[in-house]
Amino acid sequence: MKKAAKVEIIIVGNEILTGDILDTNTNWLCKLIYGRGGSVTRVTVIPDELEVVADAVRQSVARKIDILFTSGGLGPTSDDLTLEAVALGTNRETVLHEEALELVRQQYDHFFERGIMKQGGLNPARQKMACLPLGGEPLVNPVGTAPGVLLRVDKTTIISVPGVPSELKGIIEQSLQTFLNEVFGDGEAMSRCVGVMCNDESQLEPVLVQIVEKYPEIYTKSLATTLGENPEMNIIMTISGIGEKQPLLDTAFEELCNGLTGLGFPITLK
Amino acid sequence: MKKAAKVEIIIVGNEILTGDILDTNTNWLCKLIYGRGGSVTRVTVIPDELEVVADAVRQSVARKIDILFTSGGLGPTSDDLTLEAVALGTNRETVLHEEALELVRQQYDHFFERGIMKQGGLNPARQKMACLPLGGEPLVNPVGTAPGVLLRVDKTTIISVPGVPSELKGIIEQSLQTFLNEVFGDGEAMSRCVGVMCNDESQLEPVLVQIVEKYPEIYTKSLATTLGENPEMNIIMTISGIGEKQPLLDTAFEELCNGLTGLGFPITLK
Structure with missing residues (x-):
């Protein structure tokens, strides 16, 4: 029998630590993982600080868990630094990923066409969301503009998703099912x-x-x-x-x- | 000006990691700490496993934070092992604390007298809740039966409270105000x-x-x-x-x- 996959979650976000936002992503992820036969062994909530996030990623990878989810810090603003931290914590650079850039562009154009945003196309802040840790693959975000990222490091697959709950759920339900089926099978x-x-x-x-x-x-x-x-x-x-x-x-x-x-x-x- | 007190929280509970329970204690504590001028720098959710909890406590104390809250694992059942883990993580024994034992006895008698419980007095499982890490002081629990515990270790004060939200809040609001005023003043x-x-x-x-x-x-x-x-x-x-x-x-x-x-x-x- 397959051994239960071990999963850790890192929640990145000052707004959780100040109490402004009640974190519901952890509960949603825990239900998902446990319901599929996996085991969440640790959740860590930390601030949007490069070294702190990088270190938490490093420690999770060192524990040889199967999946590490990071939630939060993928947006266009300068305090969103999770991808840079994942790169730092796994000893690699971030690189502009062409496919991810195309996803970002498409989403902004899409929101512009639907009248939800006043401007389509790219700008430096938007482009930042397509700078992935080297080796990372973008995951389509059906709800927002920041793609998720899947990165394999040693024994661990790191899945980085935005902190807005609808975006986290959208990416996992729409773009991660193949991966989850691979890992959990019929668990x-x-x-x-x-x-x-x-x-x-x-x-x-x-x-x-x-x-x-x-x-x-x-x-x-x-x-x-x-x-x-x-x-x-x-x-x-x-x-x-x-x-x-x-x-x-x-x-x-x-x-x-x-x-x-x-x-x-x-x-x-x- | 006083430096903002640094606080970490350890949530102990398999039921959080399986997704059975949405953790709201973290949000309540974060609001409290931030609202009083302090800063929650890390929250860790871990299972009811002696070594894992002990290690998390050890790491928090090593970071020289001002306050470490632990929530959960103070009850009478064998999976409630937070106090033993706090003792292990701070290199000390647990000892039966007479004042704590009296608090436990009083609460069971009280619940018995009110017709809420069928049996007053003590039994081995109830007595376990009065075994505190050496040097720990009991904190009156106005809502349930397990006292909270305050333990000073190096630069850090460890506050252990039950995971049932009403008990956590009851202890902090009723028995911890003097301590919080000392730490946070008019922050x-x-x-x-x-x-x-x-x-x-x-x-x-x-x-x-x-x-x-x-x-x-x-x-x-x-x-x-x-x-x-x-x-x-x-x-x-x-x-x-x-x-x-x-x-x-x-x-x-x-x-x-x-x-x-x-x-x-x-x-x-x-």
């Missing part, structure tokens, strides 16, 4: 959920610890919420991989349910 | 915002780059959104520090507005 996450009439994790612990030890491959989690809000607690069991793991999940889930009822708490399958 | 973030009738960052770039170079202390950001959704773009200028920075912000903001109207785009003060 998927399977989960089962049970509600137990007990809001006290400390009483469920003996059963949970037994299940976690016996089935380390399965992610078993009691979802704690504010006490007093709901007398019922949900416990979710998830396994990420390919379909053949279903029987293992079923067995473990049955044991969990038996263990919980054995403690005397009513359960509800969800 | 605050000030901001000004202008809307410009141009959705094309590449055309605004000449003005933005000039402002950013002239006023490096001020964070100037054009907030890009999905193209075509709104013909107007907001540009926000923020400075974090104490009140005496207001005149600098006013001057820079006036220059920004003059620059934008100079390009021929109508503006709206916000």
Whole structure:
């Protein structure tokens, strides 16, 4: 069986760190990766600073992960420096990429023709978005003007996408499916959920610890919420991989349910 | 003038990395810190794995930041191992803390008396929440059962709080104000915002780059959104520090507005 691909995410953006913007890209990406049988092992949020981003990229690549997503910092303004940082962190130059330049030009012309922008064509700020780390391939952005970039470095494929959520999603859904299919194949996450009439994790612990030890491959989690809000607690069991793991999940889930009822708490399958 | 305190955040939780839960604690903390004149320089999201969390703590402390927040992994179940990891990452043991134990006992008794829980008092899983890294001080949790922990290590104060948002907020708002006042004093973030009738960052770039170079202390950001959704773009200028920075912000903001109207785009003060 294929090993679950390891993925890291670097979110670049001062506006996240000041609290101006709530980052939802991480959650969207995590759902996507986990749902396809992969595993997000780290997310790092850092400011738009060349050396900081370059260093984070360097460290992720050194951990030999399969995919590194970077989100943010691909736009035309001078504080958008993610591509330069990816280049610096992987010891290469940025170069003007003709195909990327054509994509940028086409998008500005397209937005000009639709009356969304007052000026088509290129200018220095727009051209900057087509300067890719050497060896990078542009990914069509169906929503905005900055192409995404796919760059293979050692064992890691670095995917750089804009931080505007619609652009990130647009590029991944439209331009990255072939790559994702290559990496994840028919992987998927399977989960089962049970509600137990007990809001006290400390009483469920003996059963949970037994299940976690016996089935380390399965992610078993009691979802704690504010006490007093709901007398019922949900416990979710998830396994990420390919379909053949279903029987293992079923067995473990049955044991969990038996263990919980054995403690005397009513359960509800969800 | 006091230097802006540097803050890092470590979010511990598999449930964030699988996408089951959208992390909102980061945004809440970033707003709090930035609003009080501090600067969040890094956020790291990692799984509930002892060595991974310990290593992240070690690296944050090595960067000599002022405050490290850890969120998550303080509960009674065996996958909650943040305190053990903080201890490991700062080369110390965990010890049963009598005052913390009393807080835990009181909370369970309290929830029992209110009919929210079926059992008061202590058990091994509950006792675990009172095992603090040596030298740590418990912080009263007004909402749940796990106390927060404040631990001073070298130049860094590590604040560990639960991941349930209401508990994180409860501890910080109720039990951490004295500490925050010590660190931040009367610091605050000030901001000004202008809307410009141009959705094309590449055309605004000449003005933005000039402002950013002239006023490096001020964070100037054009907030890009999905193209075509709104013909107007907001540009926000923020400075974090104490009140005496207001005149600098006013001057820079006036220059920004003059620059934008100079390009021929109508503006709206916000």
